[in-house]
Amino acid sequence: MSKEYETVIGLEVHVELATKTKIFCGCSTAFGAEPNAHTCPVCTGMPGSLPVLNKQVVEYAMAVGLATNCDITRHCKFDRKNYFYPDNPQNYQISQLYLPICRNGYVEIETGKLSENQKNALKGKTGSDIAESGEIKKKRVGIHEIHMEEDAGKLVHDDWGEVSLVDYNRSGVPLIEIVSEPDMRSAEEVIAYLEKLRMIIQYLGASDCKLQEGSMRADVNLSVREVGSTEFGTRTEMKNLNSFTSITHAIEGERNRQIDILESGGKVIQETRRWDDTKFESYAMRSKEDAQDYRYFPDPDLLPVDIADEWIEKVKAAQPEFREAKIERYKQEYQIPDYDIELITASKRMADIFEEASGICGQPKKVSNWLMVETMRLLKEKSMDPDQIRFSPANLAKLIELVDSKVINNSTAKEVFEVMFDNDTDPAKYVEEHGMKQENDEGAVKAICEKVIAENPQSVADYKGGKDKAIGFLVGQVMKAAKGKADPGTANKILKELLAQ
Amino acid sequence: MANVISDETIEYVGILSKLKLDDAGKEQAKHDLEQMLDYIDQLGELDTDGVEPMTHVHPFSNCFREDVVTNGDDRENILKNAPEEKDNMFAVPRTFD
Numbered sequence A: 001m002s003k004e005y006e007t008v009i010g011l012e013v014h015v016e017l018a019t020k021t022k023i024f025c026g027c028s029t030a031f032g033a034e035p036n037a038h039t040c041p042v043c044t045g046m047p048g049s050l051p052v053l054n055k056q057v058v059e060y061a062m063a064v065g066l067a068t069n070c071d072i073t074r075h076c077k078f079d080r081k082n083y084f085y086p087d088n089p090q091n092y093q094i095s096q097l098y099l100p101i102c103r104n105g106y107v108e109i110e111t112g113k114l115s116e117n118q119k120n121a122l123k124g125k126t127g128s129d130i131a132e133s134g135e136i137k138k139k140r141v142g143i144h145e146i147h148m149e150e151d152a153g154k155l156v157h158d159d160w161g162e163v164s165l166v167d168y169n170r171s172g173v174p175l176i177e178i179v180s181e182p183d184m185r186s187a188e189e190v191i192a193y194l195e196k197l198r199m200i201i202q203y204l205g206a207s208d209c210k211l212q213e214g215s216m217r218a219d220v221n222l223s224v225r226e227v228g229s230t231e232f233g234t235r236t237e238m239k240n241l242n243s244f245t246s247i248t249h250a251i252e253g254e255r256n257r258q259i260d261i262l263e264s265g266g267k268v269i270q271e272t273r274r275w276d277d278t279k280f281e282s283y284a285m286r287s288k289e290d291a292q293d294y295r296y297f298p299d300p301d302l303l304p305v306d307i308a309d310e311w312i313e314k315v316k317a318a319q320p321e322f323r324e325a326k327i328e329r330y331k332q333e334y335q336i337p338d339y340d341i342e343l344i345t346a347s348k349r350m351a352d353i354f355e356e357a358s359g360i361c362g363q364p365k366k367v368s369n370w371l372m373v374e375t376m377r378l379l380k381e382k383s384m385d386p387d388q389i390r391f392s393p394a395n396l397a398k399l400i401e402l403v404d405s406k407v408i409n410n411s412t413a414k415e416v417f418e419v420m421f422d423n424d425t426d427p428a429k430y431v432e433e434h435g436m437k438q439e440n441d442e443g444a445v446k447a448i449c450e451k452v453i454a455e456n457p458q459s460v461a462d463y464k465g466g467k468d469k470a471i472g473f474l475v476g477q478v479m480k481a482a483k484g485k486a487d488p489g490t491a492n493k494i495l496k497e498l499l500a501q
Numbered sequence B: 001m002a003n004v005i006s007d008e009t010i011e012y013v014g015i016l017s018k019l020k021l022d023d024a025g026k027e028q029a030k031h032d033l034e035q036m037l038d039y040i041d042q043l044g045e046l047d048t049d050g051v052e053p054m055t056h057v058h059p060f061s062n063c064f065r066e067d068v069v070t071n072g073d074d075r076e077n078i079l080k081n082a083p084e085e086k087d088n089m090f091a092v093p094r095t096f097d
Ligand SMILES: [Zn+2]
Pocket: A022, A025, A026, A027, A038, A039, A040, A041, A042, A043, A044, A172, B071
C-alpha cells in the first residue's frame, strides 16, 4: 500500500430513556412483561387514537442536550418517518427531522490513555489502531443534533409456521438519537466518545445506557480518504454493533474493506451494512426493493413544543455534578489515591455510595477500600453493574464502625460484607445473631495463646531461635482455636509477651 | 396539464407503497397523479413570499402528559385487533431481516 488513508467516522447513537411510561401513551416501559401486556390503541397504531407527549421525555432530551453543549430549539416539532414493516404498527415512526430539540453541541474526549472498555475490546488483537501512546490528547467531537423519537416493536420469528410474531411492548418506548459530526478518526476516539456520552447520560439518570441490552445502540458511518484530502469519501453505515469489541472490529474491518476497494480501482457504494460478530465481517443489508425514502412530513397529531428560557433554566439547575467536576472535588476533599477516584467516579451510583458512607462514618479511605476491593471483586464475580448494588451506604458505614470499635475483625467483616452485598443485611444485627463478635477479653485470648504455645513446641523453638515468621503460624493457630473471633493484633501481642518470658 | 409522471416514478411509488400495479393500473395511476399535481400547482399562483409554512391550524403548543402509568394490561382487547393471534402476539406474514 503506497497511499496513506485516513478514516472518517460519525456516529448515530440511540439511547432509550429511563421514563416510566412510553413517549406518547400511558403504557409502562418496564422490562420483562408478557408479550403485548404493555400496549394500548396508541402504541399499536389503531386508527383514531391520538398521541400525547410525555413531558419527561422532553426534559431528559433537554438535559442531555445541555450537558453536551447544544443549543435548545425553542420551537420544535415532530415529524412522521414513513416506512412499512410489521414492527412499526402506524406505518410511520414519530421522530424529528426538521426541528430537532437540540443542535450544534460537542463533547470533549480524551485519547492516549486506554480505558477498561478499550482494553477489553482489544484483548487478543494485534495491529489495532488503538494503542496506548501515553500522551493524553483532548479533542472535541461535534454533535450535529439530538432528536426525540419512538422505538419499534419486537419481531419474533416463529420457527414452525409461516408467520412472524409481533410484541409491541417496546413500541413507543422513548429514544433520543444523538447524531455526531464526522469528527472521529479511529476506533479509539469512537469508544472514548461513546464512554463520554454514556457517563454524561448515566450521571443525568436519563438512561442506563447498556450496549449489550440495547438501551444504547450505535450506528457507525465510516468513509476513508487519502491523508491530506479535504473532501469526504463515500460512506457506509454499519448497524448491529452491540459491544465496544464489535464496534472496534467493525471499524477496522470496514476501513480495510473500503481501502481494498479503492486500491483495486473500485468505488465504494453508499449502503447500509450489518456487522456479523461471529464471522467478523459485514454484509450489505438493503436491496432496491427496500428503497429508503421516508417521505417525512410534520405530524399533525402532535402540537409543537415551545421551550421558554425559564424551563431551560430549571433543567439546568437540576443537573448533577458531572464526573470531571467530581474528580476535581474528590482530589481536594478526600485523601484517597487518584486511581481510586477514577474508578469510583466511573459510576454515579458508586460515587453516591462513597460520599454518603464517608459522610456517615467519616472514614473515606476505608469506604474507598471496601468499594475498590471487595465490592469490585463481588461485582465482577457476579457479573453485575455498580447500578445493581443493593447494600446501603448506611450499612457499609456501620460495618466499618464495627471493625473500628473491634467488635469484629477484618476477616469476619469480609464474611459479613458478602451477606450484606446480597441482601443489604444490617451488619450489626447479623454479627449479633450469628455470634460473630470477636473475643476482646484479653484473659480468654491469653488462655488460648497458652494452649497453642503448649501444643506447638517446634514453632516456639523456631521463634526463639530467631525465626520471626513462626509467630505468624502461632497467631493463625490462635485464630483457628478462637473460631476466627479473636483480634489477630491482640493475639500477636499476647503471644510475644508470653514467648518473651 | 404540465405534470408528466414517468414510468420510473410510478414504478418507484409502487415500491414505496407496497402496491403491485398491472399495466392498465399504472396508466390509470399516472393519469390520476398528474391531475392531482396539476391541481396542487394552482397554489403556485399565490404570492407566498414571507409567509411561514403552516403545519398546525390551531395556535396551541405544549400539550403534555406526566410520566405516570395509566394503562394496565389490556391484551385481551388489544389482541382482538390482530389479523391473527398466536402466543399473545400479532401474527403477520413472515418477514426476513
Ligand atoms: Zn400504549
